[in-house]
Amino acid sequence: RKEVEQDPGPFNVPEGATVAFNCTYSNSASQSFFWYRQDCRKEPKLLMSVYSSGNEDGRFTAQLNRASQYISLLIRDSKLSDSATYLCVVKAGGSYIPTFGRGTSLIVHP
Amino acid sequence: DVKVTQSSRYLVKRTGEKVFLECVQDMDHENMFWYRQDPGLGLRLIYFSYDVKMKEKGDIPEGYSVSREKKERFSLILESASTNQTSMYLCASSPNPGQNYEQYFGPGTRLTVT
Numbered sequence: 001r002k003e004v005e006q007d008p009g010p011f012n013v014p015e016g017a018t019v020a021f022n023c024t025y026s027n028s029a030s031q032s033f034f035w036y037r038q039d040c041r042k043e044p045k046l047l048m049s050v051y052s053s054g055n056e057d058g059r060f061t062a063q064l065n066r067a068s069q070y071i072s073l074l075i076r077d078s079k080l081s082d083s084a085t086y087l088c089v090v091k092a093g094g095s096y097i098p099t100f101g102r103g104t105s106l107i108v109h110p
Numbered sequence: 111d112v113k114v115t116q117s118s119r120y121l122v123k124r125t126g127e128k129v130f131l132e133c134v135q136d137m138d139h140e141n142m143f144w145y146r147q148d149p150g151l152g153l154r155l156i157y158f159s160y161d162v163k164m165k166e167k168g169d170i171p172e173g174y175s176v177s178r179e180k181k182e183r184f185s186l187i188l189e190s191a192s193t194n195q196t197s198m199y200l201c202a203s204s205p206n207p208g209q210n211y212e213q214y215f216g217p218g219t220r221l222t223v224t
Contacts, residue, residue: 008150032211043200043215044153087153094207096141096160097168102152 003027003099004090010105017078021104023088024070031093033064033071038085038103047073047086078108113137114216116201122222129188131219133201141204142184143213144168144176146197153200159184191223 006023013019025033033050048055050062050071061074071090075082088101117132135142143158145168155168157176165176173195177185184203188195201216 032207034212041218043218044213045215046212049212089213091207091211096204096207097143097155097158098213100153102150 004088004101006086006088006101006104008102008104010107012107012109013078015078015080015108015110017108018074018076019078019106020072020074021086021088021106022070022072023090023101023104024068025088025090025099026069027090027092027099028069029092030069030090032091032098033062034089034091034098035060035062035071035073036087036089036100038087040084044087044100075106078106080108080110082106083108114201114203114214116199116216116219118219119217120220120222122224123188123191124224125192127188127191127223129191129221129223131186131188131199131201131221133184133186133203133216134182135184135201135203135214136182137203137205137214138181139203139214140181140206142178143202143204144174144184144186145200145202146170146195147200147218148197156186191221193223195221196223197221 035047036044037047038044054063085103091098144156159178204213
């Protein structure tokens with residue numbers, strides 16, 4: 001079983017749509033959670049950290065459900081520029097090494 | 111602003127050649143990482159280093175070695191390049207685990223072995 005699982009997609013949505021991605025993790029010792037964004041042929045960059053209480057940054061909302069061991073990312077009012085691969089990242093407390101999911105591809109079309 | 115730089119964006123090498131990929135970070139981070147990324151397989155950790163001259167094998171170290179002689183520099187070495195090492199190689203750095211933990215990636219080196 002993969003440690004961090006994501007639906008690879010692609011999720012194909014029109015501009016202005018709301019889209020949500022889920023990510024499940026298997027290590028119950030996981031303490032830190034992140035969403036990274038990777039544009040085509042570019043490096044991954046941190047989009048947002050995911051806190052226990054959930055957090056919001058503009059059109060993006062991240063939630064953590066420890067009981068069910070998943071995190072989610074909600075994007076409202078999708079823009080063409082949101083087209084990218086979204087990587088779920090999980091790290092155990094004190095560990096130096098995060099575990100990456102394989103990513104979910106989002107395509108926003110006009 | 112954190113900067114992680116890699117020596118080449120694109121590299122073409124022949125089978126059997128020795129290949130050096132260099133990575134430099136300017137944030138005084140303790141930890142540095144080498145990943146490869148292939149379609150459908152995601153990011154896979156090759157090696158990581160938590161201090162100068164210290165290294166740990168990742169998930170796929172076979173065919174690779176690393177060198178960290180200075181804190182800011184982490185090199186990946188392909189001793190004898192093979193076609194199955196054609197891939198995107200990404201270097202990353204991070205501070206020690208803590209409140210503001212984040213991995214910062216370099217722009218990547220797309221290596222083709224012919």
